[in-house]
Amino acid sequence: MRTPLIRSHLSIETGHDVLLKLEMLQPVGSFKIRGAAYAISQLSDEQKKSGVACYSTGNHGRAVAYAARLNGIRATVCLSRLVPAAKVDAIEALGAEVKRVGESQDEAETEVRRLVQEYGMVSIPPFDDEHVIAGQSTVGIEILEQCPDAETIVLPVSGGGLLGGVAIVAKAVNPHIRIVGAAMENGSAMAASLQAGRPVRVREEPTLADSLGGGIGDDNKLTLELCREFADEFVLLSEEEILRGMSSLLFDDNLLVEGASAVGHGAILAGKLEVSGPTVILLTGRNVAPDQVRRIATG
Numbered sequence: 001m002r003t004p005l006i007r008s009h010l011s012i013e014t015g016h017d018v019l020l021k022l023e024m025l026q027p028v029g030s031f032k033i034r035g036a037a038y039a040i041s042q043l044s045d046e047q048k049k050s051g052v053a054c055y056s057t058g059n060h061g062r063a064v065a066y067a068a069r070l071n072g073i074r075a076t077v078c079l080s081r082l083v084p085a086a087k088v089d090a091i092e093a094l095g096a097e098v099k100r101v102g103e104s105q106d107e108a109e110t111e112v113r114r115l116v117q118e119y120g121m122v123s124i125p126p127f128d129d130e131h132v133i134a135g136q137s138t139v140g141i142e143i144l145e146q147c148p149d150a151e152t153i154v155l156p157v158s159g160g161g162l163l164g165g166v167a168i169v170a171k172a173v174n175p176h177i178r179i180v181g182a183a184m185e186n187g188s189a190m191a192a193s194l195q196a197g198r199p200v201r202v203r204e205e206p207t208l209a210d211s212l213g214g215g216i217g218d219d220n221k222l223t224l225e226l227c228r229e230f231a232d233e234f235v236l237l238s239e240e241e242i243l244r245g246m247s248s249l250l251f252d253d254n255l256l257v258e259g260a261s262a263v264g265h266g267a268i269l270a271g272k273l274e275v276s277g278p279t280v281i282l283l284t285g286r287n288v289a290p291d292q293v294r295r296i297a298t299g
């Protein structure tokens with residue numbers, strides 16, 4: 001779906017256009033449908049018969065389950081026990097088989113590798129894949145059509161497929177556009193890997209931005225390089241700052257988004273991101289657990 005771009009109340013506070021790209025309005029509640037649908041559309045008939053498997057912090061699994069169902073393909077989604085129950089239920093409701101494995105994304109990834117080897121299923125990776133990145137890049141094309149004078153694009157980063165795809169198209173159209181990645185202080189594997197100059201593992205911690213958890217893969221082939229080349233800035237937020245972003249989106253912009261989506265707002269409110277011209281913030285997902293909604297709504 002082509003999602004709307006609307007003005008945030010932050011435009012008044014900052015004195016510049018701060019625009020929100022409402023990707024959380026996609027079917028399945030996140031932009032992940034773009035990459036999953038495109039990757040599945042590229043499978044051969046034989047691959048479609050074998051079924052698809054993926055690991056996920058929740059939203060990619062939901063997108064794969066949805067796209068697989070529309071195409072009449074069998075899907076198995078491997079999830080660690082850190083994935084919130086609401087996301088697990090939503091994936092099962094789409095008819096996919098869910099496997100709960102281990103305490104981290106890395107363990108879920110190992111299970112996918114086993115399914116590929118033993119049963120010949122086709123893996124649909126969450127970010128480090130040409131087709132998935134190409135799918136995510138379509139949101140970048142839309143942003144530049146809707147706001148040709150965008151100076152800055154702010155997006156949350158986990159594995160970096162979204163930033164990579166959006167940055168490729170945005171910098172091709174306007175080499176001077178500023179790309180800002182944002183994530184949580186608690187366990188951003190991409191931030192640690194950028195600093196180390198190679199993929200590193202970090203301890204996964206509970207965070208409001210649960211969709212941004214997980215590693216980038218020990219043998220990352222595309223997204224670390226893309227983030228190194230294209231992320232002009234990388235901002236890290238405390239849980240407090242993410243919460244403030246979520247509250248501001250809920251109470252000031254009347255938008256309910258998950259923690260992963262609130263890092264752009266959080267960064268501006270925390271003074272960690274300078275707004276110097278038209279700025280587009282990507283709101284990536286709205287799959288918030290009901291108990292979290294209650295806690296945020298009551299402060």
Ligand SMILES: *Cc1c(COP(=O)(O)O)cnc(C)c1O
Binds near residue numbers: 126160212
């Ligand atoms: C997956 C996800 C991200 C990060 O996307 P990557 O391509 O893994 O960097 C951000 N926000 C939400 C809601 C997501 O589900």
